[in-house]
Amino acid sequence: MNNEEIRLIFETSVNQWVSSGSRVLLVVPDTTRTAPIASLLGMLYPVLHKAGAEVTILIALGTHPPLSSDVLAKHLGLNELAACGYPAPLVLNHEWNNPETLLTIGELSVDEIRKLTSGLMAERV
Numbered sequence: 001m002n003n004e005e006i007r008l009i010f011e012t013s014v015n016q017w018v019s020s021g022s023r024v025l026l027v028v029p030d031t032t033r034t035a036p037i038a039s040l041l042g043m044l045y046p047v048l049h050k051a052g053a054e055v056t057i058l059i060a061l062g063t064h065p066p067l068s069s070d071v072l073a074k075h076l077g078l079n080e081l082a083a084c085g086y087p088a089p090l091v092l093n094h095e096w097n098n099p100e101t102l103l104t105i106g107e108l109s110v111d112e113i114r115k116l117t118s119g120l121m122a123e124r125v
Contacts, residue, residue, distance in 0.1 A: 038077030
């Protein structure tokens with residue numbers, strides 16, 4: 001699939017699930033994963049902006065350190081978006097190591113984990 005085909009998919013699909021005033025959270029991998037993030041964002045963000053969406057980008061760090069603003073700009077292609085006149089989206093590094101930003105929503109029992117992992121694990125999660 002080439003960029004024009006991807007852009008067309010974004011242009012024809014986004015308006016089905018985004019309208020003016022929508023809040024969109026894009027969760028993207030950090031730089032430890034290989035993916036054309038800047039290229040994809042360069043095609044998707046203009047469509048979201050035109051639709052009137054408020055975009056926030058959350059960097060999925062896993063347990064890696066946060067990315068600096070310079071690294072984020074390169075990873076996401078933010079300078080290219082700005083050069084095209086688009087406002088910068090809100091970009092957040094996931095604060096996986098800050099207990100104040102986390103919420104426990106439930107727990108899986110030892111039996112559930114044992115069943116889900118076919119016995120490979122047997123601990124509460």
